[in-house]
Amino acid sequence: QFPCHNWLSANNGDGREARSLLRGPLLDHPLSKHVFYQQQPQLHMYKEGESVHDAASAKAWVKKCGIPIITFQNWARNITVPGVWAFYPRTVEDIKTIVRVAAFTGKKVRTCGAKHSWSMLYADEDQVLIDPQYLGPASEQVVLSADKKQVTVMANATILQVKRMQLDEKFNFMFNVLVDSVTYGGIVNTGCHGVGGGCPALCDLVEELQVVDDKGDLVTYSKENDGVEFMKAVSTNLGLFVFVYKMTLNVQPSEYIVESTNEFKSIRSTLNNADNLKALVESHWSTEIFWTPYNSIGLSSDDMEKAKTEKDFGTLPIKEKMANWDPLNDDCWLKFVDFKPGGHPEEQSYYFWKSLRELFQHNAMNWIAPKLVENPHYTPAYCWLSNFLLKKQQSKIVQQLPHAIHFLKHISVAPVYDMEFAFVVDDDYENVSTACKVVYNKIKEYKDRNKYPMNICLGMRFMGASDSLLCPAVVGKQSPNEKVKTLYIEILTMPGTPDWKEFCEEIAMV
Numbered sequence: 388q389f390p391c392h393n394w395l396s397a398n399n400g401d402g403r404e405a406r407s408l409l410r411g412p413l414l415d416h417p418l419s420k421h422v423f424y425q426q427q428p429q430l431h432m433y434k435e436g437e438s439v440h441d442a443a444s445a446k447a448w449v450k451k452c453g454i455p456i457i458t459f460q461n462w463a464r465n466i467t468v469p470g471v472w473a474f475y476p477r478t479v480e481d482i483k484t485i486v487r488v489a490a491f492t493g494k495k496v497r498t499c500g501a502k503h504s505w506s507m508l509y510a511d512e513d514q515v516l517i518d519p520q521y522l523g524p525a526s527e528q529v530v531l532s533a534d535k536k537q538v539t540v541m542a543n544a545t546i547l548q549v550k551r552m553q554l555d556e557k558f559n560f561m562f563n564v565l566v567d568s569v570t571y572g573g574i575v576n577t578g579c580h581g582v583g584g585g586c587p588a589l590c591d592l593v594e595e596l597q598v599v600d601d602k603g604d605l606v607t608y609s610k611e612n613d614g615v616e617f618m619k620a621v622s623t624n625l626g627l628f629v630f631v632y633k634m635t636l637n638v639q640p641s642e643y644i645v646e647s648t649n650e651f652k653s654i655r656s657t658l659n660n661a662d663n664l665k666a667l668v669e670s671h672w673s674t675e676i677f678w679t680p681y682n683s684i685g686l687s688s689d690d691m692e693k694a695k696t697e698k699d700f701g702t703l704p705i706k707e708k709m710a711n712w713d714p715l716n717d718d719c720w721l722k723f724v725d726f727k728p729g730g731h732p733e734e735q736s737y738y739f740w741k742s743l744r745e746l747f748q749h750n751a752m753n754w755i756a757p758k759l760v761e762n763p764h765y766t767p768a769y770c771w772l773s774n775f776l777l778k779k780q781q782s783k784i785v786q787q788l789p790h791a792i793h794f795l796k797h798i799s800v801a802p803v804y805d806m807e808f809a810f811v812v813d814d815d816y817e818n819v820s821t822a823c824k825v826v827y828n829k830i831k832e833y834k835d836r837n838k839y840p841m842n843i844c845l846g847m848r849f850m851g852a853s854d855s856l857l858c859p860a861v862v863g864k865q866s867p868n869e870k871v872k873t874l875y876i877e878i879l880t881m882p883g884t885p886d887w888k889e890f891c892e893e894i895a896m897v
Contacts, residue, residue: 439484445491448484459509459516461502463802464882470512477521479605482630487603489515496601498542498626500573503566505805508577508626517630519543519572527633531556535640537594541633542572550789557642562586562673562850563792568799576631578623578858580809581792582848583673583724584870590622590855595635598628605632623857643788645672646727649780654678655715658823665816668849669870673724673791676847680830681767682774683716684708709767709834714827720777722794730785737784742796748776749800756801756881759842763885766839773843803843804884806891807877809859811866812849819874823847825897826878833890840890843879850875 439445459468472494474485489496497510498517510516519542522528528541529548535558540549546567553559562581564574573579578590595609610618621628648671657664658676668674685708759769810822826845833840852863852872863873878894880887 439487439491442491445488448488449492457516461504461509462799463503463505463804465505465804466507466509468509468512471510472513472515474515474517475521476517476519477523479599479632482517482519482522482599482632483603483605485515485517486599486601486629490601490603496629498572498630500542500570501545501568501799503569503573503799504577519570519630531558536638537635538638539595539633539635540571542570542631544571545569546571546574546793550793553789554787559639559641559643559788560589560592560636560792561639561643561788563589563789565793565795566798567793567796571634571636572631575622575634575636576624576626578853578855578860580848580850580853580858580860580873580875582675582850584669584671584849585851585872587851588623588853588855588858588860589636590858591853592636592638593618593622593634594637596621596628596631597633599630599632601629609635619854620856623853623855625857644727644730644732644785645724645788645791646730647784647786647791647794648721648723648725649782650721650723651718651778652721653715654717654719654823654827657719657721658820658827659715661816661820664820667721668816671723671725674849675722676719677722678717678719678827678845679770679774679777679843680714680717680827680841680845681709681712681770681834682718684712684767684771712767712831712834714831717827718774718778720774724791727785732786732790733784738790745795746797746800749797752881753801757883760881760883760885763839763842764837766842770842802882803879804882804887805877805879806894807875808895809862810874810876811862812868812871812874814867822874822876825894826876829890829894829897833886838886840884840886841878841880842884843881846875846877846879848875849873 439448455473457471457473459471459473460466474481476482476485486496488494494513494515495510496515496517497508498519499509500519502509522541522543528544529552530539531552532538535556538549538552538558546563546569549560549571550567560581562583564579564581575589575593578588580588595607595611597605597607600606608618608621624631657667658678755769759765808822810818812819823845830841849871850860850863850873851870852866853860854864855861859875860873866872878891
């Protein structure tokens with residue numbers, strides 16, 4: 388089920404030759420730095436770009452070079468767009484040429500990162516898509532300043548690349564996104580959040596942007612030359628500056644050792660109790676909460692053994708257990724991070740085996756997904772098992788901060804659907820508790836109709852506020868709370884899950 392790619396022939400600008408092209412995720416395998424599960428597309432050097440100066444020369448350039456016309460698909464597979472003009476530049480000069488060609492041929496230009504957005508931020512039909520995954524040179528993808536207070540990254544630099552440099556050079560982002568396979572071009576320009584009490588968003592760290600503008604020229608915007616207020620307006624730009632080639636971000640020139648704690652408590656005593664929730668969140672530097680539904684249905688080892696022996700999971704007494712299910716009895720996973728100066732972090736061997744285990748788990752999830760979509764009545768058993776395995780993880784671990792932030796690997800192996808909401812955190816946390824009640828009451832309502840639209844988890848991340856005008860966390864500036872100002876709640880499910888769209892719409896309209 389790989390998208391079919393057509394190419395405008397270099398010999399015949401009007402002809403199309405159908406070719407198949409295998410595409411897949413870039414994985415961080417524990418045994419090697421980079422494993423590509425894809426065949427590289429034809430790469431054009433886009434030479435003689437300086438000759439593109441009008442519509443006639445642009446059309447001649449297209450006919451000479453040949454342009455791939457693709458059916459674009461994002462990572463989660465919820466967006467598919469046919470007839471996209473795809474370009475894979477390797478240098479900034481290539482990008483300049485592509486933009487000039489688009490301008491003179493009347494094409495709109497969009498770009499992409501690792502394609503992890505579920506919203507339509509990509510090129511539409513008959514538009515130009517600049518895919519920077521092969522952009523170089525490699526020596527310029529991540530450059531740390533001499534004083535280790537700033538790092539300059541190319542649009543296609545991944546979280547993983549920078550994380551490795553952080554561990555080697557001992558500098559830090561105090562907050563970041565969880566997934567380490569996405570690109571900085573993707574997460575900064577879209578205003579993605581991290582987690583941490585009082586922490587803003589990544590776009591607030593932007594000191595300078597190098598941009599290829601709509602004329603195909605490389606221009607630089609910076610706080611020093613253009614002012615702080617100007618950078619607040621452009622740091623989250625949703626790709627509307629044509630192409631952000633490089634960005635310079637402020638970092639901390641120090642290594643931080645932290646202690647990560649994993650606890651499991653009932654929803655009744657946490658999400659359903661605003662006072663307890665406030666106390667839990669504000670007693671730690673960083674707090675994340677995850678809830679996998681139906682985990683209190685109480686399947687016993689005897690139930691599982693019987694199903695295994697008979698090779699029929701239909702024998703599990705799910706229906707009987709679910710009859711009296713109350714979401715308030717479910718456990719939620721509380722993940723806290725606190726600074727621990729002088730602590731001794733885990734050895735690298737710990738991360739090797741952890742990475743290998745998570746690679747297996749996410750591949751298993753990817754294998755299970757279509758079966759669960761076809762048989763949604765197995766969702767409670769799957770969720771119960773997922774939560775059961777979660778509780779097997781180490782309860783406390785001392786580690787370097789980048790490991791604590793990017794604590795799950797190989798997420799990209801298993802695509803998911805995601806709906807996320809940003810909230811102002813009221814000082815008494817009552818609105819946080821109310822928002823959670825909306826979700827688990829809606830899940831119970833669907834359960835009573837034998838429908839299971841959410842089969843992965845609800846995730847919650849508490850942070851500060853953003854000054855970037857288009858970042859969702861800018862709403863946090865309205866919060867009276869001194870420490871925690873913004874809450875992100877995301878709801879995750881497997882691609883193709885029945886009733887997902889209606890479920891999200893109903894939650895959004897409450």
